[in-house]
Amino acid sequence: MTRGRIRAKLRQSHLYTFSCLRPHDSVAEVPHPIPGPGHSRTIYCNQPLLHRKKPLKYCSNFISTTKYNPITFLPKALFEQFRRVANVYFLMAAAISLTAVSPFSPVSMIAPLAFVVGLSMAKEALEDWRRFLQDMKVNLRKVSVHKGNGVFGYRPWHKIQVGDVVKVEKDQFFPADLLLLSSSYEDGICYVETMNLDGETNLKVKRCLEVTLPLDDDETFKDFRGTIQCEDPNPNLYSFVGNLEFDRQIYPLDPSQILLRDSKLRNTAYVYGVVIFTGHDSKVMQNATKSPSKRSRIERKMDYIIYLLFSLLVLISLVSSIAFAVKTKFQMPDSWYLRPDDTKDMYNPRKPGLSGLIHLVTALILYGYLIPISLYVSIEVVKVLQATFINQDIHMYDEETGNPAQARTSNLNEELGQVHTILSDKTGTLTCNQMDFLKCSIAGTAYGVRSSAVELAAAKQMAIDLGEQEEEFSNFPMQKGRAGSEIELETVVTSSYEKDPKHSIKGFSFEDSRLMNGNWLREPKVDVALLFFRILAVCHTAIPELNEETGTYTYEAESPDEGAFLVAAREFGFEFCKRTQSSVFVREKYPSSVEREYKILGLLDFTSKRKRMSVIVQDEEERIFLLCKGADSIIFERLSKNGRMYEESTSKHLNEYGEAGLRTLALAYRKLEASEYSAWNNEFQKAKTSIGADRESMLERVSDMIEKELILVGATAVEDKLQKGVPQCIDKLAQAGLKIWVLTGDKMETAINIGYACSLLRQGMKQICITTTNIDTLAQDSKEAVKEHILNQITNGSQMVKLEKDPHAAFALIIDGKTLSYALEDDMKHQFLGLAVDCASVICCRVSPKQKAMVTRLVKEGTGKTTLAIGDGANDVGMIQEADIGVGISGVEGMQAVMASDFSIAQFRFLERLLVVHGHWCYKRIAQMICYFFYKNIAFGLTLFYFEAFTGFSGQSIYDDWYMLSFNVILTSLPVISLGVFEQDVSSEVCLQFPALYQQGPKNLFFDWPRILGWMGNGVYSSLIIFFLNIIIFYDQAFRSGGQIADMTIMGTAMFTCIIWAVNCQIALTMSHFTWIQHLLVWGSIVMWYLFLLLYGMMSPTYSGNAFKILVEALGPAPSFWSGTLLVTIACNLPYLAHISYQRCFNPMDHHIIQEIKYYKKDVEDQHMWTRERSKARQETKIGFTARVDAKIRQLRGRLQKKQTSVIVQSTTSTL
Secondary structure, eight states, X not given: OOSXXXXXXXXXXXXXXXXXXXXXXXXXXXXXXOOSSSOOEEEEETOGGGGGSTTSOXXXXXXXXXXXXXXXXXXXXXXXXXXXXXXXXXXXXXXXXXXXXXXXXXXXXXXXXXXXXXXXXXHHHHHHHHHHHXXXXXXTOEEEEEEETTEEEXXXXXXXXXXXXXXXXXXXXXXXXXXXXXXXXXXXXXXXXXXXHHSOXXXXXXXXXXXXXXXXXXXXXXXXXXXXXXXXXXXXXXXXXXXXXXXXXXXXXXXXXXXXXXXXXXXXXXXXXXXXXXXXXXXXHHTOOOOOOOOOHHHHXXXXXXXXXXXXXXXXXXXXXXXXXXXXXXXXXXXXXXXXXXXXXXXXXXOXXXXXXXXXXXXXXXXXXXXXXXXXXXXXXXXXXXXHHHHTOGGGOBTTTTBOOEESOSTTTGGGGGEEEEEEOSTTTTEEEEEEEEEEEETTEEEOOOOOXXXXXXXXXXXXXXXXXXXXXXXXXXXXXXXXXXXXXXXXTTTHHHHOGGGOSTTBOOOOTTTGGXXXXXXXXXXXXXXXXXXXXXXXXXXXXXXXXXXXXXXXXXXXXXXXXXXHHHHHTEEEEEXXXXXXXXXXXXXXXXXXXXXXXEEEOOOTTTOEEEEEEEOTTSOEEXXXXXXXXXHHTTBOGGGOTTHHHHHHHHHHHHXXXXXXXXXXXXXXXXXXXXXXXXXXXXXXXXXXXXXXXXXXXXXXXXXXXXEEEEEEEEEEXXXXXXHHHHHHHHHTTOEXXXXXXXXXXXXXXXHHHHTSSOTTOEEEEEOOSOOTTSOGGGHHHHHHHHHHHHHHHHHHHHHOOOTTOOEEEEEEHXXXXXXXXXXXXXXXXXXXXXXXXXXXXXXXHXXXXXXXXXXXXXXXXXXXXXXOSGGGHHHHHHSSEEEEEOSTTOSHHHHXXXXXXXXXXXXXXXXXXXXXXXXXXXXXXXXXXXXXXXHHHHHHHHHHHHTTSOOOOSSOHHHHHHIIIIITHHHHHHHHHHOOSSOHHHXXXXXXXXXXXXXXXXXXXXXXXXXXXXXXXXXXXXXXXXXXXXXXXXXXXXXXXXXXXXXXXXXXXXXXXXXXXXXXXXXXXXXXXXXXXXXXXXXXXXXXXXXXXXXXXXXXXXXTTIIIIIITTOHHHHHHHHHHHHHHHHHHHHHHHHHHHHSOOHHHHHHHXXXXXXXXXXXXXXXXXXXXXXXXXXXXXXXXXXXXXXXXXXXXXXXXXXXXXXXXXXXX
């Protein structure tokens, strides 16, 4: 490539690098040291070999997000496994099994532990391997690197070093943090997409130093040398402090020259840069935080159950050891055949205490089957399969984006079924983040006749509340039917624009013939309208791209609002079509078709602090204008006295637009004299090139010097429309008993009206607005008065709620960010939370990302209930990580929220199915699975205790070691997994029709202590029946035809058979929903036991021991074995069968009634009963469309009663 650049590229240089913004190449004879600690990093440009030795050796560009490596995997994974108390116990038991005191063979203790721990470690290894593959995919990306002598060649990312010069091409990611040296544009600018860093989809403009502009092709780097002195690695994405020493001169560096790793080069052919930070020193990796460890409430409660079972284990072990010590002391001397005079310590009557202590160890191992060793691994398997079903749910697949739902962690599946409060972002979550230009105000005249979605919803609501049906009170059921149909009417509100063919222009929903097709020339203020359109077309930083198919321009804008403004300007006849290094070009159709050039003299960027942007332009007549757009509060305070002509009417229009849920900006301008601009530009240059902590404040001060004495032109209103299905989803979630809070950065008026559109607010709902003004201007001593004022508002609101006697009254709490900062302080936050919990809906406006996280933490810790946070942007990451469950929406604001979330969905409406269906199912499945696990282990483990007591606490097990080995791992594991994966109390359709069923989770009906203890009691009962019935059946009577009685092996095998039958029949009774998989696993487990017994018995007595041919020769031919198994199985399950029969007949739960209706097909045969049951089962709510309709019905009923009373009074009067 030649030194100059291809001149054809000029027309694609979309944004001029304004001289007033480009850092001045300050010349210095001596270096400018960067003061203070944390600024010690030195980089030698194009000399990476110098960075291979300390102290200049920095970390490599290899990144790893894995938890383990080949060396640390074994110790770290083992540590993770043995953090679980149960696994520590089994490890100790396995170690003791190698000694003489163990009642079991070592293999029967070690094998299950090795299987369970090994399976869990294999799962950890698989997940970490996937992370490793993702890391290597990134590390092995290729980028062009300077290898010397002006030659560039491709090299993997992980081999890049500090000081390397790299060439990044269009649509490639930056491999490290780079200093921009030059680009394919002559002015040294490039466009960067930072979606992976901050979630923003708009493009950022980066500018190189003027001194490095000649470094524009490969050959120029042959002799390039330079030294960078800069800050040490830190996580701040928006700041950078450093100097570049080049050609013996020092040049200050700022963030506008820094290209951050994982951001992408857009609309620029290539850039050259030098590597500053690599690998984990880069800012994106410095910001990488590990997701907080989250555990579900059920899992935390499970720990307490384990402790309870441990206590039971220790108790019966103590009883056993004390009894053994007593027996050893008093009975052992009489047992001459045991040789008490020549015995070991375990049976020494002279040391009964030591014997009891040794026996305690034996008992702790013997009764260890009370603790389910396979519980953890079974739950992990079940949760992974549940997560797979969530991922594969076609009803949560978004066809527009192609994004399915994704369970990013399987640890919190059951927590989805216990959510109490949802904290939601607004923009991009409830709304589309798609801006449509809808209305405007020009010279005090409002334009735009089309209604917003909020206005449509409000109009419909007003029509209902005004009671237009008064003429037909006698037929009240008909009124109810009409009110019910209003729900159907609401469902089309959010999608009305999509179905309207007039709105095919993306970003433009404006409709008003007074402005379209040049008709604005007939308006009284033509000159103001002309300025208005020119501000829209010129005051921006967007990039035009010609669509060759349509012949129209599309725009890469820094914000969706800006894109909507340019589309609107194009439709009004002012099409922004081209940029050069110094100008923008606009094709103006009116009053005559002409292409005008506007020279750009300066640009003052929009920031969240400034809340405005300005551009200084010179038109073809050499006139200089400052064109400004920004928040109305900021613009109005900068208006000149003669610029306030339209302020009153424009303010009125802005309030109306805000009430309609629209986002508003004010437009203004100022004419500048050449001398005034020149003087200001000199000041701005000095501020821009200054070095020090006050640089930003100097820039702000100089900007304020020029952005004053403005003349108001008008205002714009764009609509951020509701996402499809949001109102219906909120209605269903409200019926499910969930509370919904909205946390948004928008102003209060916009947030309130989005609340109306979603039916979080409605007419008749009493609003408690907690706010205060001018907090920042108050002196420190008066801030206590502000806090007192806010506390009084909170107290008054709480009193209002408590004194309200109307049971149907609903309150809404609305608070802004400034007030919230006080309300979240320790001395006030509990009062604030108390009021918020009493309100039906809560809306927090103008909140920062940190405040979102603080509110989430307050709700989580203050209520003690499960919270769910949902958002789509980088500003939602804090609350997503803080909540018990974080849900990210894979929308247009990037993937930052998704990467931090536990679950991701494509649209807010899918939250309904995620919670009401999958959450409900997963909660009940996991709860029933854990309860059943403890039941079966208690039923099995206590039989060992009974037998030991029956045999004088001898420490003898009645079961063969291989029986015990197979119990948890093989014979009972698959049925319980099928329960956890496939169980459904009702179908997904019924879950959605009866959303109140969801409340079984938040109320914890299936995992409270009465139910847990009930299942444990069932296990104790079953163990008693299994042991003592078998003893009665087989004790002191012939077992075989030859008269032989049952020995210990036969007794143990018979009891074990009864256990297998009892626990598998119990799980069959527990299940509500059977598929062939459940049948196969439940009954197959019983068949597997007999096959095991048959094959085990066929092995040599060396291996099978006393169980040699036990089924074929001993148990099979004995009728008492088969009849005893049948009798014991029936006796074990009869109480549970009686319990569920009684419950269904006399005290049924909601799902019992629904199951019966569905079974007898009453939902098809008797639609009236089905509708009645749906109405009865609905959770009473005060938000959503249903609450709106209920309020209307109560209003109609009251009018009817009032009218009837009036008729009775009139008839009585006439009679008298």
